[in-house]
Amino acid sequence: MTFHFTQKVLFKHCDPAGIVFYPRYFEMINDCVEAFFDTALGWPFEEVHKTGAIPTAEISATFRRVSRHGDMLNFALSNSAPGRTSLGLAFAVTCGDELRFEVRSTIVNVDEAGKPLPWPDMIRTKLTTDTGVSR
Amino acid sequence: MTFHFTQKVLFKHCDPAGIVFYPRYFEMINDCVEAFFDTALGWPFEEVHKTGAIPTAEISATFRRVSRHGDMLNFALSNSAPGRTSLGLAFAVTCGDELRFEVRSTIVNVDEAGKPLPWPDMIRTKLTTDTGVSR
Amino acid sequence: MTFHFTQKVLFKHCDPAGIVFYPRYFEMINDCVEAFFDTALGWPFEEVHKTGAIPTAEISATFRRVSRHGDMLNFALSNSAPGRTSLGLAFAVTCGDELRFEVRSTIVNVDEAGKPLPWPDMIRTKLTTDTGVSR
């Protein structure tokens, strides 16, 4: 099942061409992952970062249609089966029925020194069961 | 040959974990492409955007080592043979001898309406010859 | 009366000292003004920018207490009586009962060429009556 996150395209996101400046999309993706950990997994980033971090190891994006100021974007996040310390995420971002862009990433659970750590059991359990929550 | 762009990791780039917040890497990549068009191709973005744009269609990144405040990053940009309206770019980003991350992207030349346009002859010529310039 | 806007402090807002990087506060202020025009005035920025803009002419901020990742900030926006083409705004930003920072700004209604324009009558009317809306 799928976690949903919505983000209106705001003035700050847009470039002189009147469309979203693509590095801003990666901020939105990060916000979506932060909301997923908070809402769906019950492990908010402000807690995660007291003792470790969840860096992104790989990310790829394909931009299919531009987005403009005022567009309401829906981020549909789904996760793969978790690895021991890593997790694959896929995002399909739509406006209405139109697919705007797709992203795939791999994130890793690490300790304060940056060393990969197994996912906590509670998180692993949630990641292997239904995590779909709308927000 | 290769175009070189340097960027010191500044305070604004770093997150509470003390490392570069990865959406900031994509701003650096965009700055690197902007410098490449300005310095190596002689077609600065402020000119490009008077009549069109050069959006990014696809981008992927693999983050191998973290970067910290004060690190001096070297972006080595190389381009593939240009397509009719698109161009493949590859970036290897190092600090000293250490490879920090790698990026591949595809950019497209478009008109004001977003319709793909053939690269201008002057740009095509430069892209098919040596464009390596240090900056 | 007062317009309220809430913003959780997210990972992207914070710096290596673990507190909000202050230029991010100005993005939040801009988001707050954008929400005020959309929700309280019924004139969303994506409409405003089709024929003009609302630049900030002056802004000042006093930062009294730091804010940290996870803090829920409340922006209380109040406006002065509108000038012919300008408007004074004041923001008191709190977390719980604690005042974190205060901002004052002057914004101006301009046309596409940047020339000051009188506020539309509908907007002037709303600015001189109760615009308090929670969001």
Place this chain on the structure above:
Amino acid sequence: MTFHFTQKVLFKHCDPAGIVFYPRYFEMINDCVEAFFDTALGWPFEEVHKTGAIPTAEISATFRRVSRHGDMLNFALSNSAPGRTSLGLAFAVTCGDELRFEVRSTIVNVDEAGKPLPWPDMIRTKLTTDTGVSR
């Protein structure tokens, strides 16, 4: 005497109106202060932040003329006589002969807990003598 910092207005700085999005000016101001501490004072922020921080307590800006993509901005920074733990800074930002905007700020030297600390003697000495360096 005055410390000079230059910043070309890049694509990433500009909004759909084709002018600099003002929160980006505060990033530039922060970069200018970071360069001042590095180049003029010999105390780079990456060193400062190992044991403390230099937060901004107050900042005010007056925007007189817009800046556009491609403009080369010159930041002229001058400092007041240092207080025990604080310092007043003034910035006049020009493009060619035209004054674009002015900023005044107060920064504070603090320890890791955020408690104000006297400026190190070496820094105080440099702040009370000529710190003008071009960059």
